[in-house]
Amino acid sequence: MTGAFLAIVGRDLRLAFRRGGDTGSVVAFFVITVTLFPFGVGPEPNLIARIAPGVLWVAALLAATLSLDRLFRADHEDGSLDLLALSPLPLEVLVLAKTLAHWLATGVPLLVATPLLALLLNLPLQGWGVLLAALALGTPSLSLLGAIGAALTLGVRRGGVLVALLVLPLAVPVLIFGVAAVDAALMGLPATTPLMALGGLLLAALVLAPWAAAAGVRLSLES
């Protein structure tokens, strides 16, 4: 079972990096969205530093949502999802493998790009560690919640916007605790509570999302 799990993760990663466009465009979207904010609110460094945690989190959330559409759709369209569902692996585990690959291919590059953007937004250095920790805990939750949206919209024409509509309200708690952790660190307060809350959300998503997404995938096989 571990072998099959890793085989699916490996295949999805290989596909993502061969095509290259996915990871690249997600990171580019993240960077461009963040750089738009100074144009919107003006170049005043203190103001930008004040809103930086929120801007980074919202941009990361949107970038992660943007890439969700392809999570199951490509496999659905070329018949691969049928064969994956017929593998001895339970569908829930399969969904988890594909979600892990999605996070590795999009969430981790976002993390890598974050220090550069934190620099551009004058985020004080004391917040960087917590920002990265919060993103590392929060982006997997976003991928998991996104997997639900992506699975449920399989078979819908132009599902991309719909995915965002379904996923973004579910992501509000992640956003709240993610930003709160960075804010606490910037004020010199311990960020333990929001970070633990993010960890709790991740655990909850790990339990709930594979079930719901697998149910969505099962539904898409019926057509």
Next chain:
Amino acid sequence: MVEGLACVRSERELFRDLSFRLGSGAALVLRGPNGAGKSSLLRVLAGLLPAAGGRVLWDGVDTTDRPGTFHRALCYVGHQDALKPTMTVAENLGFWAGLGGGGEVAPALRALGLAALASLPTGILSAGQRRRLNLARLVAAPSRLWLLDEPTVTLDSGALDRLTDLVRRHRDGGGIVVAATHADWNIGACDRLDLGAGP
């Protein structure tokens, strides 16, 4: 073995009370016009589509009770080829074979005349070659039950002979084949099931 199987698609009943039993080495050819439910029956047999009534038994056990065991004994070849254009021929086959608990890719590619293409990206293959690569899974991950949905489409006569030969050897070894086809495809002695054009 199939008991009282029924299927309803888009609130339209395709078939009802379908029962048959296939023993070792048996083959069943599904015939019927488009929309008669050949593909749906194959998907119900595979467990991709829930049956509206009845059940499918494998070795006397309801397949929905132990899907893992059943899936290991099953190879389904659908309409779509499930191939990734950016992966090579060998990588595509290797992934599916590995997932199905199979092994060697090279003999399977040889069996369908694809050995020379192994390291090429799948994206440049013709429709017939893609179909052959999809069928190569039958050899790469040996399984007792083959469910084939229009396997002969886009195959040239040479490839068709290879497939017919594969099916014959599979049955000689005790394997079971259920195939939907509307072409005349001679696979030797077999059962036939004609699905009508609906009620």
Next chain:
Amino acid sequence: MSWWHRLASPTRFMSYSAWVLPIAGWLAAGCIGVGLALGLFASPADYQQGETVRIMYVHVPAAWMALFCYSAMAASSAGYLIWKQPLAELATRATAPVGACFTAIALVSGSLWGQPMWGTWWVWDARLTSALVLFFLYLGYMALAEAFDDPTRGGKAASILALVGFVNVPIVKFSVDWWNTLHQPASVVKLDGPAIDPAMLVPLLLMAAGFTFYAVAVVILRLRAMVLERKIQALQRQLAEAR
């Protein structure tokens, strides 16, 4: 067949709902009429909030109904996914716009109430914010249910979403409360105090009962329309095949 299966068969439903519908409708009209009269004219004005407190008779029951409808949707979704009861899926779908309307009413009346209280139309108060997220969840459900060509698939997918959303509602509520105390000191006036005068409580409960009956009546009405629509489609299909 259990009692629940008998109750949920479409034919049965059509016969008993024909009785329940007018009863629920008249009860709704009565309760809302009396409740409004009591609330708007007979009840005292609040010593702090003055006449604006009367918004409460619409706002609070609407907010209750917003949560109640979502809970009912989650329950019927679970009933559908577990017992494969088609009527349960239709019931979820019939409830969604009703719940969304109550949420919208709660949001708008909350905003109207907030204007004189806080001097601004919208405050990122924990309750208002949670209600806003709930409204988005309703929108997502309705969008997904309508997005499929095959209504059965839309219903199934949306049922799963309704359950996921239901699990998420308390998490959202908790995180928004937490976020709110973090950003705003507790100077915000609570919308309803713990102690409430009986002269206010009676119209409030009457309005809540009236809203519930109204929701029941509208959901039954919508369900009847949906069952009939399916029947018409089935007949049209038979006609098409007979030709």
